Amino acid sequence: MIDIKLLREYPEKLRSAIARKKFTVDIDYILTLDGIRRAKITESEQARSAQKTASQSMAKFNKGSPEFLEKQLELKEVSVKAKKLEAEAKDADLKFHDAFLEIPNLPDPSVPIGNSESDNEVISSWGSIDVFPHAKPHYEIPWFESRVDFSRGVKVAGAGFPFYIGEMAQLVRALVNYFLESAYQNGYEEILPPILVNADSARATGQLPDKEGQMYFDSSEGFYLVPTAEVPVTNFFRNEIFSYKEMPIYRCAYTPCFRREAGSWGADVRGLNRLHQFDKVELVKWTQAETSMDELEKLKDNVENLLQSLELPYRVLRMCSGDIGFPHAKQYDIEVFSAGQKRWLEVSSCSNFTDFQARRAGIRYRDKSGKIHTAHTLNGSGLAIPRVLASILENNLQSDGRVKIPSVLQKWISKEYIGDITE
RNA sequence: GGAGAGAUGGCAGAGUGGUCGAUUGCGGUGGUCUUGAAAACCAUUGAGCCGAAAGGUUCCGGGGGUUCGAAUCCCUCUCUCUCCGCCA
Numbered sequence: 314m315i316d317i318k319l320l321r322e323y324p325e326k327l328r329s330a331i332a333r334k335k336f337t338v339d340i341d342y343i344l345t346l347d348g349i350r351r352a353k354i355t356e357s358e359q360a361r362s363a364q365k366t367a368s369q370s371m372a373k374f375n376k377g378s379p380e381f382l383e384k385q386l387e388l389k390e391v392s393v394k395a396k397k398l399e400a401e402a403k404d405a406d407l408k409f410h411d412a413f414l415e416i417p418n419l420p421d422p423s424v425p426i427g428n429s430e431s432d433n434e435v436i437s438s439w440g441s442i443d444v445f446p447h448a449k450p451h452y453e454i455p456w457f458e459s460r461v462d463f464s465r466g467v468k469v470a471g472a473g474f475p476f477y478i479g480e481m482a483q484l485v486r487a488l489v490n491y492f493l494e495s496a497y498q499n500g501y502e503e504i505l506p507p508i509l510v511n512a513d514s515a516r517a518t519g520q521l522p523d524k525e526g527q528m529y530f531d532s533s534e535g536f537y538l539v540p541t542a543e544v545p546v547t548n549f550f551r552n553e554i555f556s557y558k559e560m561p562i563y564r565c566a567y568t569p570c571f572r573r574e575a576g577s578w579g580a581d582v583r584g585l586n587r588l589h590q591f592d593k594v595e596l597v598k599w600t601q602a603e604t605s606m607d608e609l610e611k612l613k614d615n616v617e618n619l620l621q622s623l624e625l626p627y628r629v630l631r632m633c634s635g636d637i638g639f640p641h642a643k644q645y646d647i648e649v650f651s652a653g654q655k656r657w658l659e660v661s662s663c664s665n666f667t668d669f670q671a672r673r674a675g676i677r678y679r680d681k682s683g684k685i686h687t688a689h690t691l692n693g694s695g696l697a698i699p700r701v702l703a704s705i706l707e708n709n710l711q712s713d714g715r716v717k718i719p720s721v722l723q724k725w726i727s728k729e730y731i732g733d734i735t736e
Numbered sequence: 737g738g739a740g741a742g743a744u745g746g747c748a749g750a751g752u753g754g755u756c757g758a759u760u761g762c763g764g765u766g767g768u769c770u771u772g773a774a775a776a777c778c779a780u781u782g783a784g785c786c787g788a789a790a791g792g793u794u795c796c797g798g799g800g801g802u803u804c805g806a807a808u809c810c811c812u813c814u815c816u817c818u819c820c821g822c823c824a
Binding site for chain 1: 746754755765781782783786787792793
């Protein structure tokens with residue numbers, strides 16, 4: 314939800330920003346609804362005020378006295394009128410609000426203007442992407458199928474729900490541990506959130522109504538399975554006001570993530586590239602308005618350091634206006650190179666939502682003078698496990714078929730190599 | 737799952753139809769005093785919406801109803817606590 318002042322005072326600015334984002338919103342219509350709403354509210358409140366004043370004078374009369382009965386009759390009419398106007402005002406407010414919620418967040422001025430994926434800017438890259446002769450996609454490594462069991466996953470759950478077995482399960486656990494520990498070193502406090510959330514939470518972070526079909530839904534209780542830890546973690550402070558002294562707040566969380574991926578099930582989904590359930594460590598920040606862009610850079614640096622320490626080649630994309638999401642003001646995508654598939658795989662998306670999510674979620678802070686402001690929220694994956702796993706398997710594949718384990722993970726998986734080459 | 741009790745401001749806790757957005761205590765903030773601090777004392781201290789402002793209006797778990805008037809009465813949902821049952 315944007316600042317309503319932008320709509321009222323700078324509709325042209327808003328129009329052009331929305332156009333840059335490739336969204337279509339009828340600003341004139343929303344402005345009209347705002348006008349109606351304001352008029353109705355004023356009218357209704359005046360009626361209510363008159364009613365209250367008159368009603369208070371009732372207290373003076375004895376119940377049942379002629380004056381009382383006369384006045385009561387008179388006030389009945391006033392009351393009916395006030396209720397009618399109140400209902401109209403409520404209706405107008407609801408109509409406006411629904412339309413207003415359709416306005417996306419504005420792209421930051423530093424976001425390159427573009428229409429699609431192809432206009433994203435590669436702003437940096439790290440590591441070598443020279444392809445070695447024995448490189449192959451991870452799903453073609455001979456022992457892969459026996460260690461990440463998709464077919465039994467289909468039997469037990471469905472497509473996109475693999476079993477990780479033995480060394481691969483250990484490797485997933487090692488990555489989760491490593492990412493959480495790194496986050497801790499960088500000042501993020503670890504939390505373990507619920508992985509089912511209610512509709513209010515999904516709405517506050519912007520998953521509803523936009524991405525309703527992408528979440529698994531439990532209709533018996535009204536729960537959504539989290540598509541990312543962002544949802545429960547950001548909502549932790551929903552409808553709360555904190556002091557500027559407490560900010561910025563850094564938190565990290567590991568959760569499984571569940572995505573229906575409706576409509577995107579086609580090419581490029583082999584192996585670990587796209588799953589219905591996957592593990593991810595998420596980094597979340599709550600900041601004051603002035604510092605959020607700096608905090609985004611720091612967040613991105615934290616994520617880059619993870620990939621460097623894993624010795625995986627990657628590149629950083631500054632996402633263009635047409636490709637950043639509905640609630641985003643600025644977004645970096647970080648893609649790891651997968652030597653076997655010879656593709657870039659997105660393993661992290663670092664975003665500044667400015668005040669957009671926080672306004673929906675009612676997350677605010679008091680500055681030095683006691684004035685209340687909407688907080689800024691940010692988040693970034695640090696990191697999504699399956700694609701990192703795919704990249705480790707492909708980039709670290711030895712000519713004998715084994716896979717070298719990055720040294721930073723050996724604290725949790727005390728092996729230099731994995732992979733049963735007798736298979 | 738069964739029976740009962742309850743949900744009020746950052747927290748604790750009054751208020752059971754008529755100036756109640758709400759007594760009071762704690763906490764917070766500012767001040768006096770002090771070399772500094774503590775204590776004490778004084779003052780101040782919820783949020784949303786409409787409005788240029790003055791001011792108005794809404795909010796006592798959520799939703800609905802009764803009434804001229806609801807924190808207070810009724811219905812309903814959610815949650816919490818106690819006891820019983822079941823159980824990782």
